[in-house]
Amino acid sequence: MNCEIQRYILAIIFSCTIIAVHSQSKANATNADSFVLACGATTNATDFDGRKWISDSKIITFKDSLSATAQSQDPSLPSTVPYMTARIFKSEATYKFPVYPKNRHWIRLHFYPSSYENFDSRSSFFSVKANGFTLLNNFSAFITCEALTQAYIIREFTMIKLESGVLDLTFTPSANSFAFINGIEIISMPEIFQAVAMVGFSDKNVHAESYTMQTMLRLNVGGQYIAASNDSGLSRTWYDDSPYIYGAGFGVTTEADKNVTIAYPSQESKYIAPSDVYRTARSMGPNVTVNQNYNLTWIFQVDVNFTYLVRLHFCEFHFDKVNQRAFRIFINNQTAELEADVIAWSGGKGVPIYKDYAIYVNSRTSDYQLWLALHPDVEVKPEFYDSILNGVEIFKLNDSKGNIAGPNPASSSSKSNKSGIITGSVLGSLAGIGLVFGLIAFLIHKNRKDKDELSSSTVGWLPMYGSSRSSETNTTSKSSGSSRISSLGGGLCRHFTLAEIKLGTDNFSEARVIGVGGFGKVYKGFIDGNTKTVAIKRANPSSDQGIREFCNEIELLSKLRHRHLVSLIGACEENNEMILVYDYMANGTLREHLFKNSNFPLSWRQRLGICIGAAKGIHYLHTGAKYTIIHRDVKSTNILLDEKWVAKVSDFGLSKTGQALNQTHVSTIVKGSFGYLDPEYFRRQQLTEKSDVYSFGVVLFEVLCGRPALNPSLPKEQVSLADWAITNHKRSTLQDIVDPHIKEEINLECFKHFTETAVKCLSDHGLDRPSMGDVLWNLENCLQLQSCQGTTQLAANERANDATLLSIEEDNETSNESEVLSLNAAFSRVVDSKGR
Numbered sequence: 136m137n138c139e140i141q142r143y144i145l146a147i148i149f150s151c152t153i154i155a156v157h158s159q160s161k162a163n164a165t166n167a168d169s170f171v172l173a174c175g176a177t178t179n180a181t182d183f184d185g186r187k188w189i190s191d192s193k194i195i196t197f198k199d200s201l202s203a204t205a206q207s208q209d210p211s212l213p214s215t216v217p218y219m220t221a222r223i224f225k226s227e228a229t230y231k232f233p234v235y236p237k238n239r240h241w242i243r244l245h246f247y248p249s250s251y252e253n254f255d256s257r258s259s260f261f262s263v264k265a266n267g268f269t270l271l272n273n274f275s276a277f278i279t280c281e282a283l284t285q286a287y288i289i290r291e292f293t294m295i296k297l298e299s300g301v302l303d304l305t306f307t308p309s310a311n312s313f314a315f316i317n318g319i320e321i322i323s324m325p326e327i328f329q330a331v332a333m334v335g336f337s338d339k340n341v342h343a344e345s346y347t348m349q350t351m352l353r354l355n356v357g358g359q360y361i362a363a364s365n366d367s368g369l370s371r372t373w374y375d376d377s378p379y380i381y382g383a384g385f386g387v388t389t390e391a392d393k394n395v396t397i398a399y400p401s402q403e404s405k406y407i408a409p410s411d412v413y414r415t416a417r418s419m420g421p422n423v424t425v426n427q428n429y430n431l432t433w434i435f436q437v438d439v440n441f442t443y444l445v446r447l448h449f450c451e452f453h454f455d456k457v458n459q460r461a462f463r464i465f466i467n468n469q470t471a472e473l474e475a476d477v478i479a480w481s482g483g484k485g486v487p488i489y490k491d492y493a494i495y496v497n498s499r500t501s502d503y504q505l506w507l508a509l510h511p512d513v514e515v516k517p518e519f520y521d522s523i524l525n526g527v528e529i530f531k532l533n534d535s536k537g538n539i540a541g542p543n544p545a546s547s548s549s550k551s552n553k554s555g556i557i558t559g560s561v562l563g564s565l566a567g568i569g570l571v572f573g574l575i576a577f578l579i580h581k582n583r584k585d586k587d588e589l590s591s592s593t594v595g596w597l598p599m600y601g602s603s604r605s606s607e608t609n610t611t612s613k614s615s616g617s618s619r620i621s622s623l624g625g626g627l628c629r630h631f632t633l634a635e636i637k638l639g640t641d642n643f644s645e646a647r648v649i650g651v652g653g654f655g656k657v658y659k660g661f662i663d664g665n666t667k668t669v670a671i672k673r674a675n676p677s678s679d680q681g682i683r684e685f686c687n688e689i690e691l692l693s694k695l696r697h698r699h700l701v702s703l704i705g706a707c708e709e710n711n712e713m714i715l716v717y718d719y720m721a722n723g724t725l726r727e728h729l730f731k732n733s734n735f736p737l738s739w740r741q742r743l744g745i746c747i748g749a750a751k752g753i754h755y756l757h758t759g760a761k762y763t764i765i766h767r768d769v770k771s772t773n774i775l776l777d778e779k780w781v782a783k784v785s786d787f788g789l790s791k792t793g794q795a796l797n798q799t800h801v802s803t804i805v806k807g808s809f810g811y812l813d814p815e816y817f818r819r820q821q822l823t824e825k826s827d828v829y830s831f832g833v834v835l836f837e838v839l840c841g842r843p844a845l846n847p848s849l850p851k852e853q854v855s856l857a858d859w860a861i862t863n864h865k866r867s868t869l870q871d872i873v874d875p876h877i878k879e880e881i882n883l884e885c886f887k888h889f890t891e892t893a894v895k896c897l898s899d900h901g902l903d904r905p906s907m908g909d910v911l912w913n914l915e916n917c918l919q920l921q922s923c924q925g926t927t928q929l930a931a932n933e934r935a936n937d938a939t940l941l942s943i944e945e946d947n948e949t950s951n952e953s954e955v956l957s958l959n960a961a962f963s964r965v966v967d968s969k970g971r
């Protein structure tokens with residue numbers, strides 16, 4: 136009781152100081168002195184989100200500068216504006232922006248390292264300074280983007296108030312080099328910083344309002360990506376936090392009820408973060424015992440020898456009383472806060488609040504990492520042993536010399552170290568921007584390079600299902616030596632102990648083996664007290680695959696989640712064992728049900744359902760994230776089926792194209808699987824989402840015809856299913872190659888619609904192919920048509936057609952017809968022999 140009263144008093148005191156803080160930050164948030172420049176552009180233009188970018192050509196003319204257009208457009212660019220044009224500087228040059236002296240300003244620099252006429256961004260190194268602050272030093276946009284496998288990069292800084300009223304942005308090329316810039320934003324912002332206490336010192340404050348900072352990271356904890364256009368007026372981008380969570384303790388994500396409104400304590404506090412940040416949170420979970428025994432932990436990679444401002448956003452939307460939820464906050468293992476109680480701080484349900492902490496990170500004590508951990512504060516006996524967080528921002532403060540630039544990531548020539556460095560500097564130096572997807576793409580791309588693309592078996596690192604003991608070609612990459620999951624970004628996926636794995640597989644019992652590959656064996660296993668069935672893949676110790684790369688890949692892949700994508704659950708590395716744990720797919724691959732199990736053929740409706748599921752998975756990769764992910768290896772062995780026959784795409788996230796970056800280094804090896812390869816990609820070596828659409832078209836025909844994409848034992852013109860289907864489409868004889876198992880079931884309208892869609896997917900030119908969204912829509916239509924009553928079945932119609940053909944066009948068609956019939960007979964034999 137006493138405690139309650141005490142907390143109530145505390146709540147009043149706190150809410151007063153907070154209001155005071157907010158009124159202090161009364162600032163001018165008008166955008167009167169904001170600039171959004173498309174550098175090197177000749178005209179004003181709007182980007183994909185409808186934002187207007189002003190050409191910089193009229194504003195300033197530089198003597199030693201030129202404007203240039205990028206020679207190629209990477210498909211992952213969010214918009215051509217401002218990335219397709221650049222201003223290039225051969226010597227030092229300065230933009231001067233008149234700014235309102237009482238306001239802080241965001242500076243956002245956009246870089247797209249491509250080739251600009253004679254300027255290859257690979258050889259571009261430069262520094263950027265602004266009013267005595269070094270924002271970037273000997274910066275290479277190329278190296279940075281390559282490490283991130285992103286096509287472009289945005290760097291965000293926040294500049295202190297400039298009494299002079301002029302913001303000077305100076306680009307200085309390094310020796311024998313040039314500088315370039317694609318877009319500049321100077322955005323007026325209110326002063327949102329104030330004095331902050333140093334963690335671990337009772338008496339040391341950092342006056343954050345007098346620092347220029349770089350945004351390292353901005354996360355909507357427990358929530359989703361928030362686009363700049365949906366920010367609360369300061370055009371910030373917020374990202375999902377799950378890639379940064381350490382270990383198995385993911386906690387649970389929660390969302391405010393619709394009837395809870397976010398009640399900002401003041402008009403100014405709206406600028407702090409948009410309500411979407413406060414409406415979602417991550418907390419520890421319902422089990423008090425579990426919560427007492429773990430820390431909800433995030434790990435961020437940072438540059439050393441800098442002070443960081445860690446801003447935590449909170450909003451309590453479940454509880455409304457003090458001491459219902461009280462917790463401790465640790466930053467780099469030091470106590471930043473005891474008895475953190477959001478209601479006590481904010482004064483009520485739905486009221487947002489933020490807390491700032493400053494910490495110095497040096498190389499000796501914290502190893503390029505910044506840890507944030509939450510734990511229930513059991514000592515104050517809260518009603519619930521839990522903790523909560525809604526958002527995090529991390530800012531790097533200028534050092535005493537005015538520097539905020541970190542080093543470039545290690546360049547790709549130092550290959551053996553690459554992955555480690557990437558995890559370090561990427562996570563560290565990222566101001567967001569599709570980090571996870573970028574890394575996934577990079578790592579898979581890398582992995583894929585090492586694979587034999589002709590192999591028709593399940594690809595390298597994926598678990599294999601069913602009993603197919605396919606032999607895989609070994610990878611050629613060299614193991615990069617000792618590695619520990621824990622050292623890789625702090626372990627972003629769930630960690631299992633070897634004991635857990637042994638228990639779950641009967642000590643790797645041979646009876647549990649469900650697949651064998653070049654990487655090792657796959658076991659069916661159980662985790663979480665036998666409640667969950669999983670596929671456990673154990674690396675063969677002699678496997679050549681770079682374990683470190685492998686870990687990285689896995690840790691990042693575990694974050695891509697969708698109902699129609701196979702999930703990686705976690706990994707175990709102990710006693711030199713490298714073990715991966717995936718969702719178990721009870722029904723194996725689509726392929727084995729199409730051609731290997733003709734005793735229990737899938738019905739046409741089942742097949743349609745599976746196609747729709749797979750299409751949803753691929754559609755999600757293409758559009759579900761802000762950054763397009765091109766699968767690059769869509770095929771029936773990569774579509775897995777769970778116990779309810781729900782289709783899940785596996786081996787996803789292959790690569791966005793690196794063409795723009797690798798202009799001169801044109802890969803002569805086209806990746807993918809034969810039989811599914813997009814001919815345009817083959818010819819032009821340009822990868823787009825439409826390559827996946829092509830491959831998916833082949834899968835649709837596999838499903839319809841019940842034969843593999845490639846069958847070398849057939850006569851030449853039939854070897855490739857794609858070619859054979861197109862030939863039959865032209866001859867209007869597609870119904871002849873339909874899988875006999877489904878011929879009776881399939882309805883004529885549905886058949887027409889389905890084959891039209893599949894044929895379009897196989898168009899020679901990517902532009903003529905539908906998007907995955909269209910394919911999905913069409914397939915759903917097919918399913919509806921199939922359900923329609925009173926329509927003709929294909930088989931019946933075919934019999935009628937055959938009769939007409941024979942009677943009317945007997946003379947012309949007889950030879951053709953009989954040829955087709957005999958081919959069909961041959962085909963049926965092949966199917967049968969495979970089935971038995």
Ligand SMILES: *[C@@H]1O[C@H](CO)[C@@H](O)[C@H](O)[C@H]1NC(C)=O
Pocket residue numbers: 162163164165167168235
């Ligand atoms: C905000 O800035 C505008 C123009 O920069 C200025 O005219 C206005 O007086 C300022 N408002 C306040 C409250 O400072």
Ligand SMILES: *[C@@H]1O[C@H](CO)[C@@H](O)[C@H](O)[C@H]1NC(C)=O
Pocket residue numbers: 177178179189190193
């Ligand atoms: C672009 O817009 C700005 C301001 O809206 C205007 O001053 C300028 O003349 C425009 N430039 C071009 C090339 O249209």
Ligand SMILES: *[C@@H]1O[C@H](CO)[C@@H](O)[C@H](O)[C@H]1NC(C)=O
Pocket residue numbers: 260273309543546
């Ligand atoms: C700039 O960075 C590159 C690669 O990181 C390095 O080779 C070069 O020596 C650096 N130049 C200077 C002046 O530091």
Ligand SMILES: *[C@@H]1O[C@H](CO)[C@@H](O)[C@H](O)[C@H]1NC(C)=O
Pocket residue numbers: 184361362364365
């Ligand atoms: C902004 O939010 C709205 C509503 O949540 C959403 O429909 C829209 O797609 C978002 N805009 C962007 C660019 O993400």
Ligand SMILES: *[C@@H]1O[C@H](CO)[C@@H](O)[C@H](O)[C@H]1NC(C)=O
Pocket residue numbers: 392394395
């Ligand atoms: C909000 O809705 C939930 C159910 O959705 C209900 O339990 C709760 O009482 C409502 N809260 C308010 C303040 O109306």
Ligand SMILES: *[C@@H]1O[C@H](CO)[C@@H](O)[C@H](O)[C@H]1NC(C)=O
Pocket residue numbers: 422423424425
């Ligand atoms: C909480 O978890 C512990 C350990 O996993 C378990 O023994 C206990 O039954 C759980 N309690 C509840 C209420 O679920």
Ligand SMILES: *[C@@H]1O[C@H](CO)[C@@H](O)[C@H](O)[C@H]1NC(C)=O
Pocket residue numbers: 439440498
């Ligand atoms: C950080 O500072 C320490 C001590 O001044 C120095 O030895 C170390 O090299 C610095 N590290 C980096 C990466 O600059």
Ligand SMILES: *[C@@H]1O[C@H](CO)[C@@H](O)[C@H](O)[C@H]1NC(C)=O
Pocket residue numbers: 427428429430465467468469508510
């Ligand atoms: C949580 O983190 C703190 C600070 O690093 C540490 O002292 C404590 O032992 C951790 N608790 C658990 C349960 O891991």
Ligand SMILES: *[C@@H]1O[C@H](CO)[C@@H](O)[C@H](O)[C@H]1NC(C)=O
Pocket residue numbers: 467468500501502504505506
């Ligand atoms: C925090 O403590 C954990 C566990 O004791 C340790 O592994 C980690 O390196 C520490 N982190 C920092 C930044 O000191």
Ligand SMILES: *[C@@H]1O[C@H](CO)[C@@H](O)[C@H](O)[C@H]1NC(C)=O
Pocket residue numbers: 267268345346347533534535536537538
């Ligand atoms: C950068 O930060 C230091 C504090 O370390 C401060 O004294 C200095 O004035 C700031 N600005 C510059 C240009 O150095």
